[in-house]
Amino acid sequence: DGGITQSPKYLFRKEGQNVTLSCEQNLNHDAMYWYRQDPGQGLRLIYYSQIVNDFQKGDIAEGYSVSREKKESFPLTVTSAQKNPTAFYLCASSSDYEQYFGPGTRLTVT
Amino acid sequence: DQQVKQNSPSLSVQEGRISILNCDYTNSMFDYFLWYKKYPAEGPTFLISISSIKDKNEDGRFTVFLNKSAKHLSLHIVPSQPGDSAVYFCAASPTTDSWGKLQFGAGTQVVVTP
Numbered sequence: 346d347g348g349i350t351q352s353p354k355y356l357f358r359k360e361g362q363n364v365t366l367s368c369e370q371n372l373n374h375d376a377m378y379w380y381r382q383d384p385g386q387g388l389r390l391i392y393y394s395q396i397v398n399d400f401q402k403g404d405i406a407e408g409y410s411v412s413r414e415k416k417e418s419f420p421l422t423v424t425s426a427q428k429n430p431t432a433f434y435l436c437a438s439s440s441d442y443e444q445y446f447g448p449g450t451r452l453t454v455t
Numbered sequence: 456d457q458q459v460k461q462n463s464p465s466l467s468v469q470e471g472r473i474s475i476l477n478c479d480y481t482n483s484m485f486d487y488f489l490w491y492k493k494y495p496a497e498g499p500t501f502l503i504s505i506s507s508i509k510d511k512n513e514d515g516r517f518t519v520f521l522n523k524s525a526k527h528l529s530l531h532i533v534p535s536q537p538g539d540s541a542v543y544f545c546a547a548s549p550t551t552d553s554w555g556k557l558q559f560g561a562g563t564q565v566v567v568t569p
Contacts, residue, residue, distance in 0.1 A: 349498075376555055385464070387544060387559035388499070395555075403556075435498050442487050442548050442555050446498030 348372065349447035351436050356452045358430075366421045366450045368436030376439045377419040379403070379411065381432040382449075388435060394419055423452065430454045458482045459547050461560035469568055474532040476563050478545030481526065485547040489557065490519060490530045493542045502543075503530070506550075535567045 349370045358364045370377065376395045380388040390403030394413040408427025413419055419438075423430045431454050437444040460479045468474045478488075486507035491499035505512040505519045505528065512519050518531045532539055542564050546557040 351498075354496075378556075380559075385561065387459070387461075387561040389559075390556060393556060433496075437498075439555050442550065442557070443489065443501050443504065444555070444557060446491075446500070448498050449496065451496065 349436060349438055349445055351434075351447035351450050354448065354450060356450055358452070358454050360454055361425045362454075363422055363424050364430075364452065364454075366423065366434055366436075366452070368419045368421065368447060369417055370419075370436075370438040370445075370447075371417060372438055372440070372445060373416070374438035374440045374445070375416070377413070378437040378439075378444065379409070379419070379421045380435045380437065381405070382435060383432050391421065391434075423454075456481075457561075458485075459545055459558045459560040461543075461545055461563050463563050464561070465564040465566070467566045467568060468535045470537060471534045474530075474535045474539065474565055474567070476530040476532075476543050476545075476565070478528045478530075478560055479526060480528075480547050480558075482547070482549070482558070483526070484549040484551065485558075487548050487550050488519070488521060488528050489546045489548075490517075491544045491546060491559075492539075493544060493562070499544060532565075535565075537567050537569070540565055540567045 379391040394400035489504040493499040545560040
């Protein structure tokens with residue numbers, strides 16, 4: 346079954362800790378994206394990558410970091426520098442303009 | 456600056472009737488538009504798209520209309536069903552952007568009542 350997996354579905358962390366969200370795809374897509382969704386807001390782009398070992402900042406990259414060592418994987422690290430990390434995080438991949446989304450990770454930082 | 460706007464945060468419609476969702480954009484470089492449907496605690500799923508060379512695209516119960524001069528698109532769902540209750544996002548991209556980045560609207564919550 347082709348698709349995008351994100352784990353875990355729910356994640357809880359204490360303030361000041363870094364946390365890494367996993368995203369894996371087996372769709373053989375070159376491009377991968379990270380978004381966050383907050384209540385009443387659309388999806389905002391954090392980082393994106395079109396090819397292995399290359400990635401670009403999106404609209405709200407501050408406090409986040411990513412890596413793209415393999416085509417299938419695009420992990421997102423939420424660092425302690427991110428001021429409001431509690432949110433729903435979505436990973437997507439695409440081969441053209443239609444993006445396919447994973448099920449999301451709800452991160453709660455207290 | 457929000458380049459894609461969905462000005463109606465919510466819409467309630469009776470089962471069997473038509474749902475009309477609206478979306479406006481400001482960037483004249485946008486020439487490819489998509490609608491996504493999202494259930495709570497899940498990722499969005501692609502519904503339908505339209506290129507700026509068309510003014511209408513239909514797929515089953517879903518039809519998207521594009522008015523380029525007004526920078527406006529709409530999604531029609533006919534007939535509405537209870538399973539259509541979800542948040543609908545409008546998204547847009549310039550096809551000159553080889554990265555395929557999408558700009559999303561804030562979403563419209565649709566509730567289909569019996």
